Amino acid sequence: MTPSNNKRIGRYDLITPMIPCKDEIMVKFEKFLMSGQYILGKEVDTLEKDLAEQCGVGYAVGVASGSSALFLALAMAGVRPGDEVITTPYTFDATIESIIMLDAIPVMVDILPEDLNIDPNEIEKAITNKTRAIMPVPIFGAPCDMDPINAIAEKHNLQVVVDMAQGFGTLYKGKPMGSYGRMSTLSFYPTKNLPGIGDGGMVFCQKEEDADRIRKIRGHQAVRMNNHLYTGWNSRLDEIQAMVLNIRLARFAEEQADRNKVASIYDKYIPQANRWQDPNPDQGNHITYHQYWVRCKRRNELQAILENNGVDTAIYYDPPLNHHELNEYCRFSGFLRQAEKAGREVLILPIHAALPFEDAHRVGEIVGKFLAEG
Numbered sequence: 174m175t176p177s178n179n180k181r182i183g184r185y186d187l188i189t190p191m192i193p194c195k196d197e198i199m200v201k202f203e204k205f206l207m208s209g210q211y212i213l214g215k216e217v218d219t220l221e222k223d224l225a226e227q228c229g230v231g232y233a234v235g236v237a238s239g240s241s242a243l244f245l246a247l248a249m250a251g252v253r254p255g256d257e258v259i260t261t262p263y264t265f266d267a268t269i270e271s272i273i274m275l276d277a278i279p280v281m282v283d284i285l286p287e288d289l290n291i292d293p294n295e296i297e298k299a300i301t302n303k304t305r306a307i308m309p310v311p312i313f314g315a316p317c318d319m320d321p322i323n324a325i326a327e328k329h330n331l332q333v334v335v336d337m338a339q340g341f342g343t344l345y346k347g348k349p350m351g352s353y354g355r356m357s358t359l360s361f362y363p364t365k366n367l368p369g370i371g372d373g374g375m376v377f378c379q380k381e382e383d384a385d386r387i388r389k390i391r392g393h394q395a396v397r398m399n400n401h402l403y404t405g406w407n408s409r410l411d412e413i414q415a416m417v418l419n420i421r422l423a424r425f426a427e428e429q430a431d432r433n434k435v436a437s438i439y440d441k442y443i444p445q446a447n448r449w450q451d452p453n454p455d456q457g458n459h460i461t462y463h464q465y466w467v468r469c470k471r472r473n474e475l476q477a478i479l480e481n482n483g484v485d486t487a488i489y490y491d492p493p494l495n496h497h498e499l500n501e502y503c504r505f506s507g508f509l510r511q512a513e514k515a516g517r518e519v520l521i522l523p524i525h526a527a528l529p530f531e532d533a534h535r536v537g538e539i540v541g542k543f544l545a546e547g
């Protein structure tokens with residue numbers, strides 16, 4: 174069975190939000206084509222300046238992808254072969270891949286059940302004399318509890334790099350997530366909240382010297398730091414991506430409001446215990462809803478019912494990354510009970526700026542009824 178207009182309710186719609194931008198993109202593209210300024214031109218420069226300001230940091234460097242951004246940020250935070258980086262198992266593969274690419278060791282600690290983010294209380298237990306950095310990930314756009322994380326980092330002289338791939342627009346205590354940590358990183362993958370039309374990423378830096386080093390490395394210049402020589406290579410943000418992103422950025426707030434409206438419709442049908450809860454309410458935290466999740470023990474049954482009603486859903490991250498084939502390169506601290514449980518219970522519902530509100534009501538009703546029936 175599908176909805177009355179016979180259309181499935183999809184998880185994403187990458188095209189509809191592009192329609193109001195199309196003419197401007199085409200005009201700019203023609204100019205770009207005839208400019209000859211194809212690499213690191215004024216579009217990248219404009220985007221870096223605007224995003225640095227919006228994220229409340231001094232510097233932003235456009236790079237080839239969110240994965241490259243993570244790898245570069247960790248390297249320039251001083252992560253070297255054999256170092257340990259404490260992070261979450263409940264995240265996308267790139268989080269641990271970036272650590273492993275540096276021949277460093279991801280150390281996974283458990284998450285909080287309310288927001289599915291790294292549990293700050295588990296971090297200190299995982300620290301050894303090899304620990305160099307902590308990498309929180311605001312998963313699905315939910316703010317991580319940065320004050321205790323930064324306090325632990327300061328106490329043990331560790332670096333904080335935030336994998337903000339899913340968290341553009343997220344606020345922690347009224348300030349953008351990108352402004353926490355020594356560096357933070359963004360992905361412009363087309364399904365992200367600020368989407369490109371291909372790959373792209375950004376590193377946000379508090380320190381000018383970090384930004385300068387990343388600019389060097391993304392353009393084939395080697396960097397020597399703490400007696401370690403890091404090779405340069407090509408990791409530049411493409412000028413065409415930056416051009417599209419500058420146009421999409423102007424519409425970001427409006428699109429975000431539509432996503433938030435969808436989330437508030439779902440909230441009406443879904444009890445609080447089955448969805449994101451702010452572990453620190455009334456402190457100015459704001460989730461961007463990169464994804465909207467619902468959790469329940471009979472998750473697979475709920476997914477089948479939604480599927481039969483024409484609603485697309487997804488399961489993230491089942492199993493969590495402690496089961497990844499790369500786990501022989503990783504270390505685990507404590508039992509990852511909440512991450513395992515989230516892997517078994519979480520279901521991702523459709524959310525995007527072009528989702529008709531009546532579709533959101535329809536999805537919410539089905540989920541609410543299922544949960545009420547226990």
Ligand SMILES: Cc1ncc(COP(=O)(O)O)c(C=O)c1O
Nearest residue numbers: 238239240265267338360361362
């Ligand atoms: C949490 C997280 N980190 C890193 C990345 C990597 O970003 P990219 O696909 O731009 O390399 C993603 C992308 O999905 C992500 O969700």
